[in-house]
Amino acid sequence: MRFFLRLVALFAVAIGLAVLARYNPGNVVMFFPPYRIDLSLNFFVISLAILFIILYVLIRAIRVTQKLPGRVIGYRRHKRETTANNALRDALKSLFEGRFGQAEKAATRAAELQDNLGVAALIGARAAHRMGQPERRDIWLASIEDDEPLKTARLITTLDLLVDEHKSQDALHAVNELNARGTRHIHALRLALKANQQAKNWPEVLRLVRTLNKHDALHPALSTRLRELAYDGLLSDEAHDAESIIRLWGTVPNEDRTKPFIAMRGAQAFNKSGLHAEARALVEKSLATEWDQRLLAVYRDAAAAEASPELLSQIEHCEHWAVRAPNDPELALTLGTFCFKQKLWGKAQRHLEQALSDAVAPATVREAHLKLGQLHEAIDQQALAAEHYRQCALATTL
Numbered sequence: 001m002r003f004f005l006r007l008v009a010l011f012a013v014a015i016g017l018a019v020l021a022r023y024n025p026g027n028v029v030m031f032f033p034p035y036r037i038d039l040s041l042n043f044f045v046i047s048l049a050i051l052f053i054i055l056y057v058l059i060r061a062i063r064v065t066q067k068l069p070g071r072v073i074g075y076r077r078h079k080r081e082t083t084a085n086n087a088l089r090d091a092l093k094s095l096f097e098g099r100f101g102q103a104e105k106a107a108t109r110a111a112e113l114q115d116n117l118g119v120a121a122l123i124g125a126r127a128a129h130r131m132g133q134p135e136r137r138d139i140w141l142a143s144i145e146d147d148e149p150l151k152t153a154r155l156i157t158t159l160d161l162l163v164d165e166h167k168s169q170d171a172l173h174a175v176n177e178l179n180a181r182g183t184r185h186i187h188a189l190r191l192a193l194k195a196n197q198q199a200k201n202w203p204e205v206l207r208l209v210r211t212l213n214k215h216d217a218l219h220p221a222l223s224t225r226l227r228e229l230a231y232d233g234l235l236s237d238e239a240h241d242a243e244s245i246i247r248l249w250g251t252v253p254n255e256d257r258t259k260p261f262i263a264m265r266g267a268q269a270f271n272k273s274g275l276h277a278e279a280r281a282l283v284e285k286s287l288a289t290e291w292d293q294r295l296l297a298v299y300r301d302a303a304a305a306e307a308s309p310e311l312l313s314q315i316e317h318c319e320h321w322a323v324r325a326p327n328d329p330e331l332a333l334t335l336g337t338f339c340f341k342q343k344l345w346g347k348a349q350r351h352l353e354q355a356l357s358d359a360v361a362p363a364t365v366r367e368a369h370l371k372l373g374q375l376h377e378a379i380d381q382q383a384l385a386a387e388h389y390r391q392c393a394l395a396t397t398l
Contacts, residue, residue, distance in 0.1 A: 027039060027040050080112070080113060081113060081115075083109070084109065084110050084111075084112055084113030084116050085110075085113070085116070087106045087107075087109035087110040087116075087120075088106070088107075088110035088116050088119065088120060088123075090102075090106040091103050091104075091106035091107040091110055091120060091123045091124075091127075092123060094106055094127075095123055095126060095127055098130075100126075100127040100128075100130045100131045101127070101131065103123060103124075103126075103127040104123075104124050104127040104128055104131070104136070106123075107120040107121070107123045107124035107127065107140075108120075108124065110123075111124070111143075117143070117144065117147075118144050118147050118149070118150040118153075119150075121140045121141065121143050121144045122140075122144075122150075122153060122154070122157050124136075124140040125137045125138075125140035125141050125157060125161065126157065126161070128140060129161045129164070129165075134165070137161065141154060141157070141158055151181070152178070152181060152183055155174050155177050155178050155181075155183070156178070156183075156187065156188060156191070158174045159171055159174040159175060159178065159188075159191045159192070159195065160191055162174060162195070163191055163194045163195050163198065166198055168195055168196075168198035168199035169199065171191075171194075171195035171198070171199075172195050172196070172199055172201070174195075175191075175192045175195055175196075178192070186212070186215060186217045189208055189211060189212055189217070190212065190217065192204075192208060193205060193208040193209065193212065193226070196208065197226070197229070200233055202229075202230040202231075202233040202234045203230075203234070205226060205229075205230045206227065206230045206231075209223055209226050209227055209230070224259070227256060227259075227262070228259070228261045228262060228265075231252070231256070231261075231262045231265055231266070232261075232265050234248060235248070235265045235266060235268070235269040236265070236269075240269065240273065241273060242273040242274060242275055245269050245270060245273050245275065246275070246278070249266055249269075249270075252266070257282070257285070257286070258285060258286045258289040258290065259286070259290075260286060260290055260292035260294060260295060261292075261294070263282055263283060263285075263286035263295060264283075264286075264292075264294050264295050264298055266279075266282055267279040267282045267283050267295065267298040267299070267301075267302060268298050268301075270282065270302070271298060271301045271302050276301075276302040276303075276304065277302075277304075277310070279298060279299075279301070279302035280299065280302045280304070280310070280314065283295045283296075283298060283299045283302065284299075284317055287321060291321075291324060291325060293325075293328055293330040293331065296330040296331055296333070296334045297330070299314070299334060300333075300334050300337050300338075303337070303338060303341060306341045306342055306343070307342065307343075311338060311341060311342055312342070314338050315335065315338045315339065315342065318331060318334055318335040318338060319335065322335065327358055328358075329354075329355045329356075329358040329359040329360070329361075329364050329368075330355075330364060332351045332352070332354040332355035332358065333351070333352065333355035333359070333364055333367060333368055333371070335347075335351045336348050336349075336350075336351030336352035336354075336355055336368075336371060337352075337371055339351060340352070340371060340374070340375050340378075345375065345378070345379055348371075348375055349372070349375055352368050352371050352372050352375065353372070355368045356368040356369065356372070362395055365395045366392050366395040366396055369388045369389070369391045369392035369395060370388070370389070370392045372384075372385075372388040373385045373386075373387075373388035373389040373392060376388060
């Protein structure tokens with residue numbers, strides 16, 4: 001329909017020009033001495049129009065010819081950009097699909113465009129790392145070492161890959177560079193936490209755990225376990241003496257001191273340094289907050305001297321706890337041990353036999369038999385003592 005309307009309009013214009021030219025008797029005279037040229041006005045107008053069209057086409061052709069090299073260069077550049085951008089998308093897709101060889105090849109093609117080099121290098125480095133090629137990974141990362149806008153991305157990638165490779169010292173170097181740049185976002189803190197954990201840098205692990213907890217960036221169970229590992233590492237240091245243990249324990253927050261595992265490790269460290277009173281106080285405070293039978297073994301190791309007010313106080317505490325946990329074999333073993341040390345033979349035997357009847361753990365069975373053997377030996381019941389010693393030896397070999 002549109003073509004038909006245009007055709008009708010063209011015919012109308014042609015008819016109008018023909019009618020106009022019919023009633024136009026004018027002419028044009030051009031003098032080129034000694035020549036004279038007479039032209040009708042209609043012919044002159046048509047010739048002028050044709051000349052204009054020819055000149056326009058000629059000038060247009062010249063300009064197009066002049067611009068042709070630039071257009072060819074632009075076309076080739078556009079083609080290279082399109083190819084490189086498609087390769088970059090393919091590299092990302094292959095990386096997420098786990099096809100790391102294809103991802104690295106696509107990243108190589110994408111890196112041919114300078115604007116894509118940074119992102120392509122990060123993709124290539126991750127792909128090479130996943131294929132177990134640390135040399136190629138390092139080459140990729142080195143290629144963008146001087147790219148300032150991508151420095152944080154490069155450091156985060158480097159840190160992530162080094163942590164995955166368990167190269168803790170190199171990872172900590174990357175952490176220091178990130179800290180120097182003021183990078184403190186959650187992912188960077190998590191990676192720094194892993195690096196310090198691998199390097200057994202426990203004070204920094206505790207600091208990072210507290211920082212991440214403030215941002216709710218750690219699961220409570222993971223946070224608890226990391227704190228336990230950190231305090232276990234700090235308190236297990238063989239270089240500690242009594243003074244250093246007291247000083248270290250003073251840095252532990254009150255909320256952590258009563259956690260069963262941390263309290264147990266602290267009490268073990270106190271016992272190892274001969275600070276039995278501090279160990280007893282620590283266990284008693286922790287058990288008052290949360291019951292955990294793992295603390296009872298270190299509580300037995302912290303037993304006071306026989307016939308002392310401290311030992312009687314320990315017996316009272318155990319009897320009080322027995323109301324809360326009447327069938328706990330560890331508690332019965334602990335109470336029996338303290339009564340035996342206090343020479344309360346009857347109570348000691350009753351509690352030790354209860355521990356033996358309720359015990360499931362082999363260690364508890366062995367210790368109950370050993371204490372009963374010592375008790376019967378102390379009250380001159382050699383046959384019973386020998387039987388318990390034999391049972392203790394059998395339990396040891398199982």
